[in-house]
Amino acid sequence: MAAESSPSSSPSVASAIDFLSLCHRLKTTKREGWVRRQVENPESIADHMYRMGLMALISADIPDINRDKCVKMAIVHDIAEAIVGDITPSDGIPKHEKNRREREALEHMCKLLGGGPRAKEIADLWMEYEENSTPEAKIVKDFDKVEMILQALEYENEQGKDLEEFFQSTAGKFQTELGKAWASEIASRRRK
Known part of the structure; x- marks a missing residue:
C-alpha cells in the first residue's frame, strides 16, 4: 500500500477543491463538433477524456510504453x-x-492547484501530449482520434446521422499500430 503524501508535496485542501471545481466545467461543456452537428445529448469533454483513459487502461502491454502514463495523459x-x-x-x-x-x-x-509536484506532473503530461514527443503521446493522440470516431459511429447508429466528416478528418493520421487496428475495426463495423 502506498504511503499517504506528505502535506508539503500535496496541494492544500483549498487549492485542490478550487482546482476540482474549475474542472467541473469539463463535465458540463459539450464537445463542440457534436453540438454543431446537432447531436442530441452530446458527450462532454470529460466524457471524452474518461473513455480515452479507459482505452489506455485496457490496451495490451506494448513494449517501451508506460501504460499508467498513458492513462494520466x-x-x-x-x-x-x-x-x-x-x-x-x-x-x-x-x-x-x-x-x-x-x-x-x-x-x-x-x-x-498551488504549484508543486502534482501541478508540474499535469503540466508535463499536457506538454508532452501537445508536442507529440514520446511514444506515449503518440498512442494517446491516436486514442483521441479513435474515441472520436467510435463516438461518431455510436451517434450514427443511435441517431441516424451521417458523420462522415469525422471519419475523413482522421483518415491516414494514426501513428501507432494499435490506433490503426482500432480505427480499422471501427470502420469495419460502420460498413455493416
Whole structure:
C-alpha cells in the first residue's frame, strides 16, 4: 500500500477543491463538433477524456510504453478546455493562438492547484501530449482520434446521422499500430 503524501508535496485542501471545481466545467461543456452537428445529448469533454483513459487502461502491454502514463495523459490532455472551451478547426482560430490560449489556461490551473509536484506532473503530461514527443503521446493522440470516431459511429447508429466528416478528418493520421487496428475495426463495423 502506498504511503499517504506528505502535506508539503500535496496541494492544500483549498487549492485542490478550487482546482476540482474549475474542472467541473469539463463535465458540463459539450464537445463542440457534436453540438454543431446537432447531436442530441452530446458527450462532454470529460466524457471524452474518461473513455480515452479507459482505452489506455485496457490496451495490451506494448513494449517501451508506460501504460499508467498513458492513462494520466488521457485524463489531462484536454484539461485546459475547462477555461478556453472546446476550440475546433471550424472556429477559425489559428493553431498557434489555440496553443497560446490553452498553455495560458494550463498555467492558471497549475497555479490554482498551488504549484508543486502534482501541478508540474499535469503540466508535463499536457506538454508532452501537445508536442507529440514520446511514444506515449503518440498512442494517446491516436486514442483521441479513435474515441472520436467510435463516438461518431455510436451517434450514427443511435441517431441516424451521417458523420462522415469525422471519419475523413482522421483518415491516414494514426501513428501507432494499435490506433490503426482500432480505427480499422471501427470502420469495419460502420460498413455493416
